[in-house]
Amino acid sequence: MLRQQTLLLSQTFCMATLNVEIKARCNTPETVRRYLLDAGAEFRGTDHQVDTYFNVSQGRLKLREGIIENNLIYYERPDQEGPRQSSFRLVKVPDAIGLKAALAASCGILATVDKQRGIYYIGNVKFHIDEVMGLGSFIEIEAFNGDGLHGIDTLRQQCDFYIRELGISQHDLVAVSYSDLLLDKPIN
Numbered sequence: 001m002l003r004q005q006t007l008l009l010s011q012t013f014c015m016a017t018l019n020v021e022i023k024a025r026c027n028t029p030e031t032v033r034r035y036l037l038d039a040g041a042e043f044r045g046t047d048h049q050v051d052t053y054f055n056v057s058q059g060r061l062k063l064r065e066g067i068i069e070n071n072l073i074y075y076e077r078p079d080q081e082g083p084r085q086s087s088f089r090l091v092k093v094p095d096a097i098g099l100k101a102a103l104a105a106s107c108g109i110l111a112t113v114d115k116q117r118g119i120y121y122i123g124n125v126k127f128h129i130d131e132v133m134g135l136g137s138f139i140e141i142e143a144f145n146g147d148g149l150h151g152i153d154t155l156r157q158q159c160d161f162y163i164r165e166l167g168i169s170q171h172d173l174v175a176v177s178y179s180d181l182l183l184d185k186p187i188n
Helices: 002-013 029-038 096-107 152-165 178-184
Strands: 016-025 042-054 060-065 071-076 084-092 109-122 125-132 136-144
Touching: 016 152, 029 109, 029 125, 029 136, 042 096, 042 178, 060 096, 109 178, 125 152, 125 178, 136 152
Parallel strands: none
Antiparallel strands: 016 084, 016 136, 042 060, 042 109, 060 071, 071 084, 109 125, 125 136
């Protein structure tokens, strides 16, 4: 009985979630902030986040340490510009320091991303306005089905809508994670 309860609890807190997301360079973060607030977005705050990426055989595994969000996140998504489907598992982390030490010892650290993140929501769509150390300003749009009510087509349409609304050009879209951008950055 206890084993079944533990299994159910772990499935509840680590269920895979589907989303459609984009990442883009953002030359006018203040314009995006104004648009979101004028559109009735709920501002959740600005979070200083350090994401530590670990070496894994597939997907990406990162530990996010922040004031608002502290999570271990495993995700799989294709590296492509524009709206892309992603599947992720998110686990709340009460002891980030201990978990980071264990993961660093067992997997090794791939990269560390340090950013200031403004977090906004309009319904099931989450917006991040990021200032990433060493890379610059970005916007992320994530349409997710956390409540199970939104299909993949709806999530893609929501993403496309905000790409148009915010005037994000094809040229600004980024296909890879911040860790990949940092790892590919030339050393001066």
